[in-house]
Amino acid sequence: MRCVLCERDIHPMLTWEGLFCRRKKWVACARCYAKFERARADSYEGINTLYIYNEAMKEWLHRFKFAKDSVVAHIFADELKRAFKRYKRAVVVPIPMHVDKKRERTFAHIDVLLEAAGVRYTHLLEKTTSDSQSQKSQQQRQKSATLFRRNAIQLKKDTPLVLVDDIVTTGTTIRHAREVLEQDGFINIEVVVLISARL
């Protein structure tokens, strides 16, 4: 077995789980995992983050989103799965990508992350603009018009929802998404974000 990030051989420990469960195919080695920095458990502005943006995370994100190596999503599968255990009854809502952007990248990265972790999700939102937040300045981000719109899927308004995104910098994307859902009458909305890049 090899690490998906550095290609070094991994010698997995012999455990009962390893003996009886199907072996996970796409994992990183301990050295690579150690380079990622965990975020503190408490949430900030109602956003739960799992990791902090650092050099290793930057490399991972580049590989995942720009080099389009979609299997590297699997290395955070366990961590994401654990994070979603808290929201048993909730409906998981990924932040959507614009259709053109998705076609260009050939996959929707949040969906792929969730699929790797085995978390079921339902798209309740649609992206209305195709321009990316990461190209804008802080002022531009805060002023920008609504980024999302509700789609046709109807749910009971008291269903708890969990919004998911890959990275949070200023929080604009999340704020927009939350507003759209709140306007539609949803009252219980939580947020899970993989990486925190707060300034």
Next chain:
Amino acid sequence: MITGDSKALQHFLSGRIWPLEQLPFEQKMIEQVQRQGYLELFLAVEWLNNKPQCQRCFCPSSDAYIRYHCAKCDKICVYCRHCLNMGRLSSCDWLVRWIGPAVDAVVEPRFAWDGQFTEAQARVSRELIDSVKKRQSRLIHAVCGAGKTEILFAAIYEALTQNLRVCVATPRTDVVLELAPRFQQVFPNIDVQALYGGAEQKLSYSSFIVATTHQLLRFEDAFDVMFVDEADAFPYTFDATLQQAVQKARKKLGVTILVTATPDTATKLQYEKEAAYSFIPRRFHGYDLPVPRFESLWFYDKQLRMGRMPKKLARWLMGCEERGQPYLIFFSTIDLMEHAAALFSVPAVHAEDKERKEKVLALRSGEVAGLLTTTILERGITIPRVQVAVIGAESAIFTASALIQISGRVGRAQHEPTGDIVFFHHGVTRDMDVARREIKRLNAVVM
């Protein structure tokens, strides 16, 4: 007659295979040339016996291919991870090759070199020119410090005057960076292009390319004469796709010339049988290769990890510093080196080190007394008066050829042709014996 836009594409694409979406030309331009029938498009990942195969790297391992749901095609597509860092290729991507007329640029090369050859160098250089003329592949076995690069000059000149396309491929980027400017000096009116990961993209046609073996994946039927430098080095011997890349980048009737200091026996025998084996047993300055000494350093691993400097090693270091000689200390693993680094007052380098070049330069200029390193510096570097120690020479990573290369770092300069090379070990291995025996054998050869 080829003009304008198609000429630009012709110059860039000749001998290359390139992803359609990554072509550094405007869409309109590409479409127009395509209508002229000069471009052939083919799928980047083909299916062979129900197995995917990347048409760029031909990676045979099925682990390298990832199935995913592609949003562009709305079906399952496959991409290749093996050559991912050259831009992802998926089963729905297209590669382009040039099938129009060949480039007819005729350049009279100028040859600006007037160095002196030793007798052996002159002989091998003649044999090489002969090889190029007769289109016969050849193996050049030259000891470390024999002046391998210089031998190539005349043969390259011969090939360029015949209007052949030449490539010098080497497994390591450092070596490309060192070789390209040297070749450019020797052939001042030829545009020598250096290709490596992260190099600036040039659109012009070049008849002389210096590249890492990885970059050859992007070529096909391109070169008449292909020199493979350090043909025994990692990752070339380790990665079968790179060897295939060299085959693919060469024209069907082209010549491959392997250059190495440590050929494996099978290759050597094969070329000897075809009378295509050239051998230089002497360094250019005519002195013997330094013979390594074995020194036991029992439980060095434990001592270093506990933060204790082994006495023998300390004495060796003192000796170097008193004589004011720079030194290199090779470690078997990055991990051990990092544990030991605190005991030394000098910097450490390894493959992922971004300041690698600066640190080596600092040693060369005498700013630091020595350097700790992994096998990354085993070949291609020349530091005058350097003394070398290998710690843990019994480790599996130090193969006989690696040890010969490491020993070859010592005594490369004309005015200081000797030096100390010590293998500190926790038990002597076969590879250590083979390395020492081979060095002694080379020293004893009379030609």
